[in-house]
Amino acid sequence: MKLRLLVAILAGKIAFWLSRSRGNKGTSLPGLVARKIYPGSLLDLASQVRKKIIIISGTNGKTTTSNMVAKMLSDAGYNIIVNREGANMISGVTTSFIMNAGVNGKIDCDFAILEVDEASIPAVVAEVTPGVVALTNFFRDQLDRYWELDKIIGIIRDSLTVLKRTTLILNADDPLVAQFRKTTGLTSFFYGVGRHEVSARTSSQAREAKFCPFCGAPLSYDYFHYGQLGNYNCTGCGFERPLPRIEALEPATTAGGTECSLYYNERKVSLAIRAQGLYNLYNALAALLVCLHLGLDIRTLLDSLYKYNPVAGRMERFNYYGKPAFLSLVKNPAGFNEGIAALHAVKGTIDIFIAINDNEADGRDISWLWDVDFESLDQNTRSFLSFVCSGRRGEEMALRLKYAGIPVERIIIKRNIKSAIKKTLAGQAGSAYLFSTYTALWPVHKIVEQLAAKEVADDQCVSSIS
Amino acid sequence: MISVCHLYPDLLNLYGDRGNVIAFRRRCQWRGIPVSVREISLYDTIDFKEHDFVFIGGGSDREQNLIAADLMKRKEGFKEAIEEGLVILAICGGYQLLGQYYLTRDGETIPGLGVMDFITRAGDKRLVGNVVIEMDIGGLSVKVAGFENHSGQTYLGDCMPLGKVLSGNGNNGADSLEGVRYKNVFCSYLHGPLLPKNPRLTDHLISIALERRGMGCKLTPLDDNFEDRACMAIMRRLGFKKITGGSKMQGKK
Numbered sequence: 266m267k268l269r270l271l272v273a274i275l276a277g278k279i280a281f282w283l284s285r286s287r288g289n290k291g292t293s294l295p296g297l298v299a300r301k302i303y304p305g306s307l308l309d310l311a312s313q314v315r316k317k318i319i320i321i322s323g324t325n326g327k328t329t330t331s332n333m334v335a336k337m338l339s340d341a342g343y344n345i346i347v348n349r350e351g352a353n354m355i356s357g358v359t360t361s362f363i364m365n366a367g368v369n370g371k372i373d374c375d376f377a378i379l380e381v382d383e384a385s386i387p388a389v390v391a392e393v394t395p396g397v398v399a400l401t402n403f404f405r406d407q408l409d410r411y412w413e414l415d416k417i418i419g420i421i422r423d424s425l426t427v428l429k430r431t432t433l434i435l436n437a438d439d440p441l442v443a444q445f446r447k448t449t450g451l452t453s454f455f456y457g458v459g460r461h462e463v464s465a466r467t468s469s470q471a472r473e474a475k476f477c478p479f480c481g482a483p484l485s486y487d488y489f490h491y492g493q494l495g496n497y498n499c500t501g502c503g504f505e506r507p508l509p510r511i512e513a514l515e516p517a518t519t520a521g522g523t524e525c526s527l528y529y530n531e532r533k534v535s536l537a538i539r540a541q542g543l544y545n546l547y548n549a550l551a552a553l554l555v556c557l558h559l560g561l562d563i564r565t566l567l568d569s570l571y572k573y574n575p576v577a578g579r580m581e582r583f584n585y586y587g588k589p590a591f592l593s594l595v596k597n598p599a600g601f602n603e604g605i606a607a608l609h610a611v612k613g614t615i616d617i618f619i620a621i622n623d624n625e626a627d628g629r630d631i632s633w634l635w636d637v638d639f640e641s642l643d644q645n646t647r648s649f650l651s652f653v654c655s656g657r658r659g660e661e662m663a664l665r666l667k668y669a670g671i672p673v674e675r676i677i678i679k680r681n682i683k684s685a686i687k688k689t690l691a692g693q694a695g696s697a698y699l700f701s702t703y704t705a706l707w708p709v710h711k712i713v714e715q716l717a718a719k720e721v722a723d724d725q726c727v728s729s730i731s
Numbered sequence: 732m733i734s735v736c737h738l739y740p741d742l743l744n745l746y747g748d749r750g751n752v753i754a755f756r757r758r759c760q761w762r763g764i765p766v767s768v769r770e771i772s773l774y775d776t777i778d779f780k781e782h783d784f785v786f787i788g789g790g791s792d793r794e795q796n797l798i799a800a801d802l803m804k805r806k807e808g809f810k811e812a813i814e815e816g817l818v819i820l821a822i823c824g825g826y827q828l829l830g831q832y833y834l835t836r837d838g839e840t841i842p843g844l845g846v847m848d849f850i851t852r853a854g855d856k857r858l859v860g861n862v863v864i865e866m867d868i869g870g871l872s873v874k875v876a877g878f879e880n881h882s883g884q885t886y887l888g889d890c891m892p893l894g895k896v897l898s899g900n901g902n903n904g905a906d907s908l909e910g911v912r913y914k915n916v917f918c919s920y921l922h923g924p925l926l927p928k929n930p931r932l933t934d935h936l937i938s939i940a941l942e943r944r945g946m947g948c949k950l951t952p953l954d955d956n957f958e959d960r961a962c963m964a965i966m967r968r969l970g971f972k973k974i975t976g977g978s979k980m981q982g983k984k
Contacts, residue, residue, distance in 0.1 A: 405745070413745075413791045414791070415791060475741060475742070629859070629860065629861070629878070630746065630859075630878045630880060630922065631878075632746045632747035632748075632750070632878060632922045632923050632924055633746070633747055634747065635747030635748075635749060635750030635753070635924050635927070636744070636747045636749065657964070658961075658964060660957065660960040660961040660963070660964045661928065661961045661964065663957050663960075663961070664927055664928060664957045664958060664960075664961040665750075665927075667957050668750070668753050668754060668757050668927055669753075670757075673954075673957070676957075678957075678960065
């Protein structure tokens with residue numbers, strides 16, 4: 266055993282405890298320290314994974330998809346390593362292995378499930394060879410950091426093409442993702458959602474892919490789910506939505522989540538998850554197909570998925586004196602539009618809280634708020650009693666709502682996050698929906714947890730009010 | 732009826748620039764001025780003379796090349812309308828398209844419409860961040876806030892800048908100038924988007940569009956509390972206390 270690896274592991278663990286004792290989450294410092302001492306830390310530890318390394322990337326849904334895979338694999342009795350949310354660059358990935366490793370330099374792991382930031386894929390796959398790579402979708406996200414979407418997709422394609430034995434799990438409905446089968450030449454399996462009653466003939470929302478990635482001709486669509494996701498074909502070269510191996514049919518929003526039937530292996534089974542929103546259904550499909558590919562039984566997997574609890578900020582459900590409150594992370598137009606779609610599906614009145622920060626990790630440019638379809642809220646204003654805008658750029662959010670046609674009397678600007686949340690939860694409406702950008706999410710989450718009780722998915726466990 | 736034309740909204744839609752059209756339309760509607768918005772894309776026919784306000788935003792490189800070719804075909808009509816006082820707002824990529832040319836990093840020259848005397852060169856580093864500029868609006872010195880994100884660096888020839896950079900980079904990060912102003916054409920690198928939180932500029936555009944139609948009159952004042960607060964959120968962070976007032980604009984080239 267390499268002495269330097271042992272020293273690196275030890276130093277990483279010490280860094281973790283020091284960072285923790287100072288109130289930080291300690292998700293990237295240990296990896297950073299270990300890599301400084303022994304640059305081969307990740308390479309050595311990752312090579313000890315007994316079965317497979319699974320990488321999950323894409324713009325939206327990385328964390329939820331990884332957590333769903335983790336839930337299904339650990340329910341199946343495997344030892345797993347998962348990186349913590351947000352720690353999805355190379356130092357964060359290294360941290361997850363360091364924290365799992367013993368002082369003897371060994372890890373005990375069947376599967377490593379790694380959520381990897383799009384721009385970090387080249388660095389991570391240079392040290393870690395994934396057996397499976399799942400891609401969720403590509404939307405514009407934090408453009409001031411990553412520039413244009415085309416560039417990111419090119420970077421990911423180039424770093425995957427050199428892998429020879431990796432299987433790709435791809436979203437059939439997103440042409441930007443589906444193109445990876447052809448551009449990388451790797452074995453690929455697809456998941457998708459079939460046409461359903463709310464599928465639109467046109468997509469008014471900002472679409473990223475108007476042209477065929479192969480020949481540049483315009484893409485023609487049969488229907489859209491959201492953004493550029495739908496049933497497309499190229500009028501020039503014939504590139505089209507691939508046939509999915511698993512396809513969700515007739516998805517429906519229920520009080521507790523989402524239900525649909527699932528077409529798999531020429532038969533239909535039912536799929537239910539405890540999370541609302543079509544995007545969460547996509548996450549479940551990606552996670553399911555990853556695990557099916559690993560050879561697990563579909564019945565057991567569906568059972569595990571149903572027990573999955575959304576993590577912080579993914580339509581996480583709370584209970585405020587009997588009133589349901591939901592918390593969602595928003596970081597780009599596609600995600601926020603999906604959140605708004607969920608609002609329209611709610612029966613009864615709603616108070617809404619939105620926290621917008623513009624720190625580095627949120628993306629300093631918040632102009633994307635003007636690409637979100639807040640105009641659709643205008644059709645239903647009687648249901649939306651108040652909009653409380655908070656965070657470093659709460660004023661811009663309020664302005665956006667004003668120009669979307671929301672009556673200004675219903676828009677409140679409160680910089681202080683705590684009093685803004687209190688006002689929202691104490692509102693007159695039947696439910697509360699809270700939206701927050703990345704750096705405001707943890708403070709918001711902490712405050713909501715203090716004020717309201719977290720609801721767990723298990724029906725037997727009746728939530729109490731703390 | 733004020734007629735707004737949004738050029739290539741399906742292609743040039745990076746960074747929420749459609750907010751400019753939203754702001755222009757709403758501020759007309761709130762005053763009871765009838766307004767219609769027409770979206771024009773590749774191959775659509777358009778007579779610029781029928782419109783009162785034209786907006787053109789920025790896009791990714793690939794999309795911008797498609798548009799340059801399409802716009803070139805409409806060059807004569809566009810130029811004529813500009814000389815006749817058509818009100819235009821062009822942001823970022825749309826701004827660059829109106830100049831003489833764009834010089835890429837590989838030394839390739841992509842010709843622009845040549846409506847105004849400025850050129851753009853690809854820079855080594857991207858200029859990204861919040862910006863505050865000072866500009867003249869109807870004889871009043873007004874501070875305008877936005878967010879820039881561009882690698883092209885623009886240098887003005889014989890034309891007027893839109894304003895002076897107080898914080899941030901502007902056209903090129905070197906000469907403290909931002910944007911271009913020619914007749915009723917306003918060009919800027921500022922996203923954010925520009926018009927919603929800078930209502931004095933929006934109202935100025937509406938005024939000159941009305942005037943050109945012979946419908947000129949003083950605009951009904953609106954409550955701009957939210958607008959000013961959104962603008963001040965940036966300004967205060969960059970050390971500015973007031974939107975209007977301050978030094979009178981110099982007759983700078």
